[in-house]
Amino acid sequence: MTTHPGATVGHVEEAQLRISHISLPKNGELANGDAAFYRSDEQRRILLAIIDGLGHGPEAAKAAQSAIEKLTAISLHGSLLEIMESVHLHIRGTRGAAATVCMIRDGKISACGVGNVELRSAETAIPFVFSPGILGARVQKFRVCETQLRAGTRLVMFSDGISSRLGLEKVRALPPREACAAIIERHRKSQDDATVLIADIG
Numbered sequence: 052m053t054t055h056p057g058a059t060v061g062h063v064e065e066a067q068l069r070i071s072h073i074s075l076p077k078n079g080e081l082a083n084g085d086a087a088f089y090r091s092d093e094q095r096r097i098l099l100a101i102i103d104g105l106g107h108g109p110e111a112a113k114a115a116q117s118a119i120e121k122l123t124a125i126s127l128h129g130s131l132l133e134i135m136e137s138v139h140l141h142i143r144g145t146r147g148a149a150a151t152v153c154m155i156r157d158g159k160i161s162a163c164g165v166g167n168v169e170l171r172s173a174e175t176a177i178p179f180v181f182s183p184g185i186l187g188a189r190v191q192k193f194r195v196c197e198t199q200l201r202a203g204t205r206l207v208m209f210s211d212g213i214s215s216r217l218g219l220e221k222v223r224a225l226p227p228r229e230a231c232a233a234i235i236e237r238h239r240k241s242q243d244d245a246t247v248l249i250a251d252i253g
Contacts, residue, residue, distance in 0.1 A: 084111025
C-alpha cells in the first residue's frame, strides 16, 4: 500500500500524543488531491487538517498544497476562525477544496469543516457541523465548534475517499499507524483520492 505511486504516509510521536496518516490518490493518478497535515508549536498548540482538493489529479493537488502552504506558515496565536478565513483567501484562484481543520490547546479542541471531510471521536462528543461551500471559492459562514477534550481521546479524520460507514470500534485497539492502514484497506474507495488521519491525545 505504501508503495502506491503518489502515496504519503506519516507518523509523529511525542509526549501524550501519537499521530499517523495515510493518503492515496485515485487509482491511475500520480497526483494526489488530498493532503494530511500536522503541526505543533512551543506552547503545545496542535493543528490537524485534511484538505481534499476538488475532484482529483494535478489541479486538485495544487489546491490542496496551496492550503497546506498557508497552514504551515500561519501563526497559531489566532483563532481557528481566523485560520480558516486566511486559508480561504489564500487558495482563491485554485480549484478549491473541502477541508476540516482542528486546533487543540489548553485541553480543548476547536474544529471547523467546509465540505465533507469527516471528524469523529468515540471518547469526546464533538459538536461538529459542516460549513456548506467550497474553501477558496464560496463559504456562506464558517461554523466553528469547541469542546473540552477527555483524556485518552482518539480523533479520526478522513476524506470522502473513505466510506463514511466505517466503525471506529473495529480499530480502536490498534495503534494509530495500524489503524490507519486497516481503514485504508477496508474502507478506501479506489476511484477517489483517500486520506485518513488518526490522533491519540493523552
